[in-house]
Amino acid sequence: MNIAVFCSGNGSNFQAIADSVRRGEIAAKIALMVCDNPKAFALARAKKLEIKSLLIERKNFKTKEEFEAGVIRNLEKESIELICLAGFMRLISPGFVQRYRNKILNIHPALLPAFKGTRSIKDALGYGVKVTGVTVHLVDEKTDHGPIILQKALEIKENDTEESLAGRIHEIEHELYPQAIKLFVEGKLNLAGRRAKIE
């Protein structure tokens, strides 16, 4: 199975997925890393990992639809069957979701449905929760909403800052995302409504 990983920044989840593939834990190939930001460190990672990368910038297209059509052409060229969003900072349009229905995964630094959006870690600290976590889910038309594949909780400590909490959350992400991808690649996920059953 050919996988594409989408990044906009550091790409540490991309790295974790690539490492897991290289260790033989995921029986798939990362055929493409798609990046929308020329300054993203993910591009340097792809080079070092010898993974093909596509830098495609929104500003070079008139509309979001044309930008996404450009992305899709490249995905089709590589026969991509699974897309893993890994810190990709653009919302995927409903048309894109439809084209790759139940084939787009995302990782979110909170226990969804709590703390949707791009400031989850800060929001969780501000709300004063004692437990937060990480969610891997399928992407549907609504933001941070699709069926949940895996979740893992972690405790917030009295003296946690946004930085210290983010560090522990990222560690969990780097374990949880490859696990979820492995389940997908091995065909072990069955959707019953919103509920993802693992075989």
Place this chain on the structure above:
Amino acid sequence: MNIAVFCSGNGSNFQAIADSVRRGEIAAKIALMVCDNPKAFALARAKKLEIKSLLIERKNFKTKEEFEAGVIRNLEKESIELICLAGFMRLISPGFVQRYRNKILNIHPALLPAFKGTRSIKDALGYGVKVTGVTVHLVDEKTDHGPIILQKALEIKENDTEESLAGRIHEIEHELYPQAIKLFVEGKLNLAGRRAKIE
């Protein structure tokens, strides 16, 4: 410190709190169990535990305000300094919250802010989360919203039903609620905005 526990039904959390007090874990007295439902099993528990109970029915008062004034008179008579809602099925009015500001605890069968309301366990299963839990929080003017004292997560199993999940959640409740009450009674909670720090 004199505690009142408010119940509308079975009263299993009331029992857990009373057991914890009896074991000497909480240095306080349950001076009153307030119940709004003549059919509640909590009444029989209070009798067996030799804890004073007040059955006070909403239908015997013209307005919610008069009903709550009747409750408050009884709380004042017993010099209550902490109220523990334990399956009490009525919403507390803002006036009541104001009278006992930061002295009302509630337990909720989910990891707030996820799955507020009275059908949390069913809602969590329906949403397909893999992790849920229990929250003890201070009651403020908004439903299931006040500062969080303690939370504990638990994993949802593939074959969980509402019943099996509720069973495990209740076990956690019976541990977590006495722990939170103990922290309150010992003056170990410090509020910094919404964030409850434990000394």
